[in-house]
Amino acid sequence: MRFLARRLLHAGFLLAAVSVLCFLFTDLAPGSFFDGMKLNPQISPETVAALKAQYGVGKPLPLRYVLWVKSVFTGEWGFSFAYDSPVRELLLPRARNTLLLTGTATALAWLIAVPLGVWMAYRPGRWDDRLGMGATSLLLSVPELALVLALLCFAVRTHAFPVGGMTSANDEQLGLLARCQDLLTHMAIPAITLVLANLPLLVRHVRSSMIEVLDAPFIHAARGHGMAPARVLIGYALPAAANPLISLFGFSLGGLLGGSLLVEAVTGWPGLGPLLLEATMSRDLYIVVGAVMVSTFFMVGGNLIADALLIAFDPRVRTD
Amino acid sequence: MAAETGIRHAPQPALMRVIGLNKTYVQRRPFSRKEFVLGACKDVTLELPRRRVTALVGESGSGKSSLATCLALLQQPDSGEIWFEEDQVSAWTAEQLASLRPKIQMVFQDSAGALNPRFSAAQIIEEPLEIQRRASKPELRLRALALMEEVGLSADCSKRLPLTLSGGQRQRLAIARAIALKPELLILDESLSSLDLVIQSEILRLLVDLQSRHNLTYLLISHDLSLVGEIADFVAVMHAGRIVEHGPREKVFGAPRHGCTRELLAFARSLESDFQAATEVQA
């Protein structure tokens, strides 16, 4: 328990440090960042004045940082110049959309990777293992960008899936079941891309962990006792290989918010990624910082969960 | 220092003197209050007479290696004085110590770990010469080969990697490296322990030979009393970080005062008698 408390504190410090790092980069910008904002006709002078007061716009860095931290605790998370609204209201729905996509894709990837990796580890060097390794190598080399473009092209040409966005235009008129179906068909292309992009690495890790474990004497003993191979694999080998897999799972969890930017941007899925891109183009400071912080939060959280799971599952770690 | 006060004492018979040396190791986890204190050397007082072999014996964990690294100037003791010749070197700065280093050299126990596995035998011997700039580039190889010959290594070993040499050859290599800078004091930390008996006696003979040729002073650290008995002039016994007995070999072996010494002797003698009994049975 004390170990976890220490890790929590550590995570808190990490997040704080990342936020400082983010803010430091705003000072990198040559020329005044906020002058451009003043010239923007969409923003009224009253808003500018209010922003100056509330966020210390145009004032030195430490003050701006402190005011931003204050806004995090009050629930605003900063203010978007381009959208003229608090950052939180923009971030949350987008984050939810991203999580919907990545959550499904990650779950699918794990569901495929674990049995596949175990199967390949069980027969290393045989033709199906070699085929699998070759396929994963090839898939690893195809950059996500190429994957998503190719799948999009395929989708458009075959009209198999709708392209772009999360919902169809006539969304409100559909019943619940139809809406679910609509969502799923829209999610298909980005989700398949993400699964294909993450699958090879997962399969490789599962396979290598399992191979290491299957070499252990206690496995040989179990087999020698005549235990059925399936039972050996699932009952004995998989739990023993759990440690690196749990860490990998934590890493997967951590990447839920940060790993899908490209796919979202290209397929038009309204998630955190396209928002960040827009904000980058329009130099909307607080959205950028907010997006980075939220995804770092997930990264740190994922590691924490992995640590907690490790402690729960592996008695050896507790003696640390 | 004695020289500063203008008083010149008669040259001491001891090359190196240690007075009240203490060395402890403290282990602490980061951000934790708990400390583990290991007292390695406690109030050690010892003399190493010039051109003699002083043996330091004791069981494992008695603090011999810690004392050795302090004497070799590779570690700073926590308190105490170390005198070399007539200078209190324990009070010297790092720059002053740099001039002293070539005079005190050490041969380690594990020759495989003490020699860089990527260096060839010749490169290993050349290293101290190179660092101390004792020879120009072309001369380095010649000096290394001469040293190899002196310790009994054939010249065709010069390009071989240490791991391809036998244990005895590696130890000769380590000795060659240690005498490259013409030291006055050679500290041998369990250098013979990992060798088999035949090789041990060969290396012993080499050490005796080198001592007479180069006027070396030895500090021979070992837990093997029979080995020590063969060449030591003086014996110091260490137990739990303290020197419990110290004196000429005959005195320590003949009339041991401390229980620990008696135990060590008894053990060595029982082995010897077992061996004799076994050989008698065979005969």
Add this chain to the structure above:
Amino acid sequence: MPGPWKIRTALGVLLLLHLAILFAGFVAPYAPASQNRGLPFVPPMRLHFRDAQGHLRLRPSVCQPELNAGTFYEYSELCTTEYPVQFFVSGPEYKIAAVLSSHTHLFGVEIPAHIFLLGSDNYGRDLFSRILYGGQISLAAGLLATAISLSLGTLLGAVSGFYGKWIDESFMRFAELFVVLPWLYFLLAVRAFLPLNINPMRAFFLVVAVIGTIGWARPARLVRGIVLSAKTRKYVLASRGFGASDGYILRRHVLPHTYGVLLTQAALLVPQYVIAEVTLSFFGLGLSEPLPSWGNLLAALQQYNVLVSYWWMFAPALALVVFSFGYLLVADELQQRLQSASL
């Protein structure tokens, strides 16, 4: 295919690709910016090895495309005149290593014909040439950024591992920051605060610097681990006994242990960083026109009609795949060798 032949083929193909990109001026028949407005979106030209009478020839020739009347970008082959492919022809001038200039190209056809091996883009620019020149930029970005990451990482990791104590503690915390950051998000964030419209060369170096700086943490950790274990070796202690300085010990005893790991890291990082640059340029945040990069070449596919109708515009992605695959095979091989060497 078994053992050494797999790695040899990979290395061979990679070498060929790198050479072709290095000598892009020579291998490419056209300059990257030369347009042919009358020939937009020409599909890749077929090489004909049979002449009009149906006889087999060694030297291929191409037919010229003719725009089908009434269509936008549909072509058919006009084979009334065949243009044989000539080798070592004289063509547009280019510079080798920015110093020497030359006119000789590996292959080409007689003017007014064109040879578009991989088709043309919307301005009628030869895609094959643009891929080669674009490769120069993308590859250079990847290599430079890798060099930055590895140098920074080695320096910080070595200092941290060697001197230990509080330097090491603070370094580990600092490195953890960078490992936990979502790199693409952070890359965009940093890019956001650099001016959007800057001189292309400055943009290139800025992008490279940012990509390289973000990735220093992992190699640094690896180097630190190696340095930590190497400095406890007895031969390092012996070296101190000879009076060696810290620099000597680092240089001769400690750092040589890192070479294997650094090489493997390089093989892993180069394709990653090339992809990072390609991603940035794809979104218009990296290198932009007129400098070709594989990223902004692929950006053309963001348009619906291009994505669907002109499949040859995917060619830069194929180049990227071959490139990544080759490096992956090399990295795997290096990792295996490293593991078996340390056992």
